[in-house]
Each structure stands twice: as structure tokens, then as C-alpha cells.
Amino acid sequence: xxxxxxxxxxxxxxxxxxxxxxxxxxxxxxxxxxxxxxxxxxxxxxxxxxxxxxxxxxxxxxxxxxxxxxxxxxxxxxxxxxxxxxxxxxxxxxxxxxxxxxxxxxxxxxxxxxxxxxxxxxxxxxxxxxxxxxxxxxxxxxxxxxxxxxxxxxxxxxxxxxxxxxxxxxxxxxxxxxxxxxxxxxxxxxxxxxxxxxxxxxxxxxxxxxxxxxxxxxxxxxxxxxxxxxxxxxxxxxxxxxxxxxxxxxxxxxxxxxxxxxxxxxxxxxxxxxxxxxxxxxxxxxxxxxxxxxxxxxxxxxxxxxxxxxxxxxxxxxxxxxxxxxxxxxxxxxxxxxxxxxxxxxxxxxxxxxxxxxxxxxxxxxxxxxxxxxxxxxxxxxxxxxxxxxxxxxx
Numbered sequence: 464x465x466x467x468x469x470x471x472x473x474x475x476x477x478x479x480x481x482x483x484x485x486x487x488x489x490x491x492x493x494x495x496x497x498x499x500x501x502x503x504x505x506x507x508x509x510x511x512x513x514x515x516x517x518x519x520x521x522x523x524x525x526x527x528x529x530x531x532x533x534x535x536x537x538x539x540x541x542x543x544x545x546x547x548x549x550x551x552x553x554x555x556x557x558x559x560x561x562x563x564x565x566x567x568x569x570x571x572x573x574x575x576x577x578x579x580x581x582x583x584x585x586x587x588x589x590x591x592x593x594x595x596x597x598x599x600x601x602x603x604x605x606x607x608x609x610x611x612x613x614x615x616x617x618x619x620x621x622x623x624x625x626x627x628x629x630x631x632x633x634x635x636x637x638x639x640x641x642x643x644x645x646x647x648x649x650x651x652x653x654x655x656x657x658x659x660x661x662x663x664x665x666x667x668x669x670x671x672x673x674x675x676x677x678x679x680x681x682x683x684x685x686x687x688x689x690x691x692x693x694x695x696x697x698x699x700x701x702x703x704x705x706x707x708x709x710x711x712x713x714x715x716x717x718x719x720x721x722x723x724x725x726x727x728x729x730x731x732x733x734x735x736x737x738x739x740x741x742x743x744x745x746x747x748x749x750x751x752x753x754x755x756x757x758x759x760x761x762x763x764x765x766x767x768x769x770x771x772x773x774x775x776x777x778x779x780x781x782x783x784x785x786x787x788x789x790x791x792x793x794x795x796x797x798x799x800x801x802x803x804x805x806x807x808x809x810x811x812x813x814x815x816x817x818x819x820x821x822x823x824x825x826x827x828x829x830x831x832x833x834x835x836x837x838x839x840x841x842x843x844x845x846x847x848x849x850x851x852x853x854x855x856x857x858x
Contacts, residue, residue, distance in 0.1 A: 468534050472517065475530035479517050487516040506535070524749065700724065701765055701810065702733040703740065705775030706748060708791075713818035716844055717774060720816070724772075732765065738779040739799030740806065741790055758802055762809050770856045771810035776819040777833040777841070784832050803836045813837070814852040818844040 465488070472479045490496075496508045510531060518527050671689045678687035702724060704717065725731055734744035734756060742758050745751035782789035784799045807813050815833065817824070821843040824830045834841045840855055842848040 468513075471534045472527065472530050475526050475533075477518065477523055477526055477530065478520075483517045483519075487513055490516060521747065521749065698728060699730040699765075699769040700728045700732070701761075701769040701771050702731060703744065703771070703773050703806075704733065704735055705738060705773075706735045707737050709776050709778045710818075713776065713844075716818055720774065720844065720849075732769070734761065736775075737790075737792065738775070739783050739790070740773075740802045741795040741799055742797065742802065758806075762805060765810075767810055769810055771806060771813035772852075772856070773813070773815040773837075774844075775815070775817065777815070777817055777830045778819060778827055779829045781828050781832060784829060784836075800832075800836055803833070807837065812856050812858070813840060814855050815841040816844050816848070816852060817841055821845075821848075 465484075469479065469484045490512055496505075496512050513531070514524070514527055518524060674689035675687065678689055679685065681687075702721075704721070710717070721733075725733075734746055735748060735751070736744050740758060743755040744758060744761065745755055747754060780789070780791070783791060784803075787796060787798050788794040789798065815837045817830070819827075819830070824834070824841075830841075840852075842852040842855075
């Protein structure tokens with residue numbers, strides 16, 4: 464069985480060697496997990512054991528997860544949902560078709576009323592509920608639950624679809640953008656040329672140390688200095704990327720942009736955020752709760768000569784930008800708008816790259832708000848958009 468599992472991982476382009484496969488077999492033979500160890504015999508434990516033995520670089524975790532799930536069909540979910548609300552209440556067992564009238568009459572509350580009402584529902588509700596406009600459940604027009612419709616509610620469990628939730632009660636895992644993604648489209652390759660043009664600063668040539676040593680030795684010790692074209696540039700870039708949620712629709716294009724940027728800039732620093740920047744960011748999505756980088760520290764660490772580039776769809780509830788506690792994931796003390804203004808005041812050369820089609824920007828209130836905060840320096844993730852953004856950053 465595990466031989467086929469090994470070939471499945473290789474087919475998924477994971478660099479798994481026979482030595483690592485044998486290490487996994489040795490661990491199983493030593494009963495690290497298995498019948499003789501009743502405290503460590505779940506599928507979760509085998510998953511973590513095999514990942515530890517077979518995967519040596521965290522950037523391959525996402526590929527491993529997909530290959531593991533594809534091979535062991537029916538594997539139990541790896542994420543543990545440990546919220547106070549019972550998970551079985553929130554499983555979507557049926558799709559409810561809501562009429563336009565039901566959607567129009569869905570209850571809509573302001574921020575304070577929404578949070579206070581949720582608190583009361585948690586105290587009052589004693590059973591699972593499907594449909595309706597009041598209780599926490601699935602498939603209705605209530606502001607609380609999932610699988611239904613409400614213009615601005617709190618999604619509890621389930622999968623988002625309407626992009627209108629003002630808060631999300633769920634444990635969500637994001638993955639890092641792959642910086643080794645090959646540039647697969649002509650437009651992105653053309654954009655790379657614009658990046659190079661924008662980035663060329665400093666000396667055009669640099670010392671070729673290997674060639675200098677070789678030529679000096681060949682000339683019996685007489686110094687013969689050789690130069691070569693500089694491979695990178697001296698521009699400093701601080702890249703802040705939105706990840707997860709609605710950004711999942713744009714992963715491929717953002718990865719292409721990330722690859723181009725990382726290959727081109729010698730001085731590149733990058734961090735992740737979700738929807739809007741708040742008081743902390745992170746560099747590794749699997750450790751985002753354990754390894755937080757305070758935004759104040761980032762502001763203090765980098766000089767104002769860094770060019771600040773945001774990459775995100777700016778698609779969220781307006782509360783997430785304007786309201787303290789508005790983050791869908793935790794209660795932020797200060798509004799996201801405050802942090803965006805601090806960053807743009809610290810780094811005067813900044814731009815926001817938006818992968819959403821420019822034609823829908825006018826219909827998203829949150830995009831209009833971010834545009835205002837950015838001083839209209841928002842550009843689409845297109846060839847012309849990147850060229851305009853690079854021109855703005857080079858002024």
C-alpha cells in the first residue's frame with residue numbers, strides 16, 4: 464500500500480527519495496504509530512509522521528496535503544474544529560434556494576447590534592437549526608451561520624460564497640504563495656521586463672570574482688580585473704500580500720507575480736496579511752499564530768527608501784477597514800485604515816496591485832475605501848496596470 468503512496472507523492476512533483484520512504488517504514492516498524500501504541504493510532508498521527516519523514520521543506524506541505532488526501536480517499540479532516548458551537552450544527556446538509564423576496568427581507572444589523580445579538584443567540588439556542596432568519600444555522604437568511612444569504616452577517620463554519628461576512632468564526636488555514644512558480648503567460652513575462660526597467664539602479668557592472676582570479680592566475684599573478692553585468696538591482700521592495708478567503712481565486716496569478724518579484728529584486732522583504740493590515744503580519748502561513756511580526760516593528764525596521772507594494776483584492780466588509788474589532792478573525796484594537804495610513808506615511812513610494820477585474824471595482828464599497836486611503840494608487844494586475852504602478856513607484 465505504501466509503495467503506491469510513495470509513487471503518488473512522486474507524481475505530485477514532491478522531491479521524496481527512497482531513503483526518506485525507508486525512514487517512514489522504520490518508524491512504522493518501531494510502532495511510533497500503530498496498534499501497539501493506542502494513544503497514537505489515528506489517521507492524523509500517520510499524516511504528521513509521514514509528512515515529517517518524507518517532506519524536508521515547508522514550501523512542499525501544500526502539495527503533500529493534496530497528494531495525501533487524493534490517495535487516502537475519505538481521510539478524516541486534518542483540522543480540528545474546537546469552537547464552542549458544536550461543529551455538527553454547522554455542516555451544510557442541503558442547499559436551500561432562497562427567493563429574491565427572502566433575500567431582500569434578510570435581517571440587517573449594524574456592528575454593535577450584530578455582536579450583541581450573536582451573544583444572545585449563543586445563550587438561547589439549544590439545538591441545530593436549518594433555514595429561517597433568526598437562529599444560528601444553515602441555508603437561511605439569518606445573520607449567523609452559513610450556506611444561506613445575508614448582506615452582512617457572521618459566517619460560522621462552512622464555506623464562504625457571498626463575500627459579505629463581516630466576521631468569520633472558523634479556524635482557517637492558508638498556504639504560502641509558491642515563489643518557485645514558473646511564469647506561464649506572455650503578459651507576466653512582459654511585466655517582468657517592466658520590473659527590470661523600473662529596478663535598474665546603481666552600477667551596471669559588478670566584479671566577477673571567479674573570472675578575476677582565473678585571469679590573474681593565468682597572467683602569472685598580475686592582477687587582471689574582470690567585470691560582468693549586474694544580475695540584480697539595488698532597489699528595496701517591501702511586499703505585503705493578502706492571502707486566503709477571496710484571494711484563493713487569484714493564487715496562480717499572484718504566485719507568478721511573486722516569482723517574478725523574488726527573482727528580480729536583491730533587496731526584497733515580504734509579509735502576509737488577510738483582507739486588511741492590522742497590528743501584526745506573518746511570513747509563514749502555517750505558523751501565523753505562533754510567529755507574528757508586529758506591524759510597528761516592520762514600520763521601524765525598514766527605511767523610507769523601501770518601495771511599498773500591497774497585493775490584494777481589497778474585497779471585504781467595510782467594517783474590516785473602518786471599525787476597531789472589524790477583522791473577521793480577531794478583535795483588532797485599531798481599525799485597519801489606521802495601519803494603512805501609518806504604512807503609507809512611512810513609505811512615501813507605495814502602490815496597491817489588485818487582481819480583481821477593474822470593471823467590478825466600482826461595485827465594491829471596500830475597494831473604493833482602500834482606493835481613497837491609497838490616494839488612488841491602485842492598479843489592476845494586468846500588463847498596463849503593472850507598468851503604471853512601476854512608473855508611479857519610480858517617480
